[in-house]
Amino acid sequence: MRFARPETLYDVPTHYCSGCGHGITHRLVAQAIDDLGVRERVIATAPVGCAVLMYDYFNCDVIECAHGRSPAAATGLKRCLPDRIVFTYQGDGDLAAIGTAETIHAANRGENITVVFINNAIYGMTGGQMAPTTMIDQVTTTTPHGRDARLQGPPIRVCELLSSLDGVAYLERVAVSTPRDVIQAGRAIKKAFQYQLDGKGFSLVEVLSMCPTDWKLPPVKAAEFVNEKMKRVFPLGVYKDKG
Amino acid sequence: MNDSETRIVIAGFGGQGVVLTGNVIARAAMIDGRNVTLMVSYGAEMRGGTANATVVLSDGPIASPYVETPDVAIVLNRPSLDRFEPVMAPNGHVIVNRSLIDRDVEREDLTVTSVEATSIAHELGNVRATNMVAMGAFAGATKLVGAEALAEAVRLAFQEKSAKLVELNTRALHAGLDAVTS
Amino acid sequence: MKTGTEKLFMKGNEVMSEAAIRAGCRFFAGYPITPQNEVPEYMSHRMPEAGGIFVQAESELAAINMLFGASATGARCMTSSSSPGISLKQEGISYIAGAELPCVIANMQRGGPGLGNIRASQGDYFQATKGGGHGDYHLIVLAPSTCQELWTLTMNAFDYADRFRNPVMILGDGILGQMAEPVEPTPYEPVCELPDKDWILDGCKGREPRVIRSLYLRPAEALAEHNRHLHAKYDRIRHALPRAEEIAVDDARLVVSAYGMTARIAGGAVHEARRRGMKVGLIRPITVWPFPEEPFLRAAEHARQFLVCEMSEGQMIEDVRLACQYRRPVAFYGQGGGWYPTPEKIFERIAVLYEECR
Numbered sequence A: 001m002r003f004a005r006p007e008t009l010y011d012v013p014t015h016y017c018s019g020c021g022h023g024i025t026h027r028l029v030a031q032a033i034d035d036l037g038v039r040e041r042v043i044a045t046a047p048v049g050c051a052v053l054m055y056d057y058f059n060c061d062v063i064e065c066a067h068g069r070s071p072a073a074a075t076g077l078k079r080c081l082p083d084r085i086v087f088t089y090q091g092d093g094d095l096a097a098i099g100t101a102e103t104i105h106a107a108n109r110g111e112n113i114t115v116v117f118i119n120n121a122i123y124g125m126t127g128g129q130m131a132p133t134t135m136i137d138q139v140t141t142t143t144p145h146g147r148d149a150r151l152q153g154p155p156i157r158v159c160e161l162l163s164s165l166d167g168v169a170y171l172e173r174v175a176v177s178t179p180r181d182v183i184q185a186g187r188a189i190k191k192a193f194q195y196q197l198d199g200k201g202f203s204l205v206e207v208l209s210m211c212p213t214d215w216k217l218p219p220v221k222a223a224e225f226v227n228e229k230m231k232r233v234f235p236l237g238v239y240k241d242k243g
Numbered sequence B: 001m002n003d004s005e006t007r008i009v010i011a012g013f014g015g016q017g018v019v020l021t022g023n024v025i026a027r028a029a030m031i032d033g034r035n036v037t038l039m040v041s042y043g044a045e046m047r048g049g050t051a052n053a054t055v056v057l058s059d060g061p062i063a064s065p066y067v068e069t070p071d072v073a074i075v076l077n078r079p080s081l082d083r084f085e086p087v088m089a090p091n092g093h094v095i096v097n098r099s100l101i102d103r104d105v106e107r108e109d110l111t112v113t114s115v116e117a118t119s120i121a122h123e124l125g126n127v128r129a130t131n132m133v134a135m136g137a138f139a140g141a142t143k144l145v146g147a148e149a150l151a152e153a154v155r156l157a158f159q160e161k162s163a164k165l166v167e168l169n170t171r172a173l174h175a176g177l178d179a180v181t182s
Numbered sequence C: 001m002k003t004g005t006e007k008l009f010m011k012g013n014e015v016m017s018e019a020a021i022r023a024g025c026r027f028f029a030g031y032p033i034t035p036q037n038e039v040p041e042y043m044s045h046r047m048p049e050a051g052g053i054f055v056q057a058e059s060e061l062a063a064i065n066m067l068f069g070a071s072a073t074g075a076r077c078m079t080s081s082s083s084p085g086i087s088l089k090q091e092g093i094s095y096i097a098g099a100e101l102p103c104v105i106a107n108m109q110r111g112g113p114g115l116g117n118i119r120a121s122q123g124d125y126f127q128a129t130k131g132g133g134h135g136d137y138h139l140i141v142l143a144p145s146t147c148q149e150l151w152t153l154t155m156n157a158f159d160y161a162d163r164f165r166n167p168v169m170i171l172g173d174g175i176l177g178q179m180a181e182p183v184e185p186t187p188y189e190p191v192c193e194l195p196d197k198d199w200i201l202d203g204c205k206g207r208e209p210r211v212i213r214s215l216y217l218r219p220a221e222a223l224a225e226h227n228r229h230l231h232a233k234y235d236r237i238r239h240a241l242p243r244a245e246e247i248a249v250d251d252a253r254l255v256v257s258a259y260g261m262t263a264r265i266a267g268g269a270v271h272e273a274r275r276r277g278m279k280v281g282l283i284r285p286i287t288v289w290p291f292p293e294e295p296f297l298r299a300a301e302h303a304r305q306f307l308v309c310e311m312s313e314g315q316m317i318e319d320v321r322l323a324c325q326y327r328r329p330v331a332f333y334g335q336g337g338g339w340y341p342t343p344e345k346i347f348e349r350i351a352v353l354y355e356e357c358r
């Protein structure tokens, strides 16, 4: 692992809480862009969620989209400028609740874009409500007695869901809760961008990520939560690879 | 605007019980039969910096729950003092948690009540009662809410949690009152 | 937390939620958005306790369409959001208005346009009162200015919705949603006669099948006929519902007007003006659609000038100008984007204008 700040990130403090997975993932995305030498060709979409301010951190062009609409906006960007590198960065509410339709259809059209999907099983920005990826029995501010499959359904597994779509080139689920996971996550993200460069189609990397604040856990426990609870419900690995 | 209106800010780190303190003061004012509003900082305002609650007390109708220039500030940490000192109303009153604030109040028009709130709470057995000590000092120094009403509001706030918490926070309230009145 | 008095002490968002439940609301669907998150959060535990249904929808668009279905069964139902989410509901609101389904929609407005910010605002007045979605329809729009009034108007909203088979919007803002003040929890009593819901869909056993729709293709004039029917209803609403509070207007030379949170703040400034012997009054529309025109026309007889205050760049001012039929100049004080007025600032403005009115 390299510790120098990637050129694709500005040298500024972020607003993320300590132990949050967004900061780590930002670094991995920026590193991948640096490694591929494409910073000046990148256009990113910022989500509505805790990463809404990513335009303050990423040293590249960024468009701030409506909640959940990034894949549609990215479609517009990429279709008009096919030789630019377009990626969306979205939370679970943004991607798998309000933006489900945009996600599925961008994937199904095989849009040649890269999606970095942060799954922290909760709505961070709005203060800890249920997300589509919230796990059974997980307590949130809108599931005070824990998520109940009979009332709220089971958590949505995005990689599994998208794996049946022919337009999808690459899907992998990774985590950022251990040093080893971080290394693998970096590889996956870089590969996803490489697929876009090669014109292979839609690529998505799902990152299991910590939200100590809304899980109401100290950072160390939050990483354990990913390792012990989330990885069981959301197994890591490659879900699709067109090669 | 209206003469009987007092605008109070309680500020500290998130986790110092600022919201709870605002709630207790507001409920005590209700028990005293006064008009009261409470507003708590929300959303992105809470991230990173200080959390704050604003209470407006009045005998007449309250025009705005939103406070730009507080008459009274209970500041539990240094960033809160830095933020609110410059915007205090002329001749306002600041209750300072001396344990965590290593500088003096600079404005000469302000009345200052210093209390070692965190140290006192520590002696009582739990630093989390810092807010209640500071609230006691506020009540003792400003007389804006009655001590009995506050004790009742503390009881109501903690009774559903545990008798121990009622006891601890009541002692903290009284320790704060004593610290400024003895 | 108990209060030690008979009164409730909760945030406006929670006051509204509890009032809805007391008024018989048994279906709530919503999606998180600041500054109204306390509504779905409160409903998530209170609704099941009250035997009702809470659904966290996947989006505001889904939430409003859940109401489309719930209302069709005759249930009292509600959704709430804040500005960006209300925009997303507009398609559904248009269908609901077209199909004449009663429901309650709360908007705790925040700064816009777009994602804007999360501070309180009144930038959605046009959207709320002039249509919002497509087609020629109206919502009934109520604008509470205190938590107590929020309690009462929430209850009234369900009655108006049922009486007129029309969606009703509670137009609040981030301050009203976030502030707490003592509320007397008055019991629910219907404010008007409530017609039988003889149009609901519950299975056609023992009756002719019914259809709820907003599509009118045939004969060619069917949609025009439907629109006439809707507008006859809006005329009845215009006749029955306009409400405003008037404070010290009778002899006023300068009449201030504002709604919701701004009206409450302006009230402080008007009070101060009176204390200093200035003849200043306040007209506070409680329904912003239908707009209470009559008090303005009356005030235009003696007032030299009006002053409209809003947490926007000026929207209700257009209705005030129309209501007083351009007989007097209408000045504006306000700002958009999450700016808050204070009684002091409004008073300064009053003092300047009052000089001109002498």
Ligand SMILES: Cc1ncc(C[n+]2csc(CCOP(=O)(O)OP(=O)(O)O)c2C)c(N)n1
Binding pocket: A048, A049, A050, A051, A067, A090, A091, A092, A093, A094, A095, A118, A120, A122, A123, A124, A125, A126, A131, C031, C032, C033, C034, C060, C084, C085, C088, C115
């Ligand atoms: C149309 C609309 N609805 C709701 C919101 C409020 N909102 C902001 S972020 C968010 C969800 C955040 O959760 P997630 O996407 O999981 O990202 P995280 O904050 O956890 O990173 C919501 C509901 C909004 N801004 N716009």
Ligand code: SF4
Binding pocket: A015, A016, A017, A018, A019, A020, A021, A022, A050, A120, A124, A125, A210, A211, A212, A213, A214
């Ligand atoms: S609330 Fe959660 S997701 Fe948001 S910055 Fe904090 S830890 Fe990260």
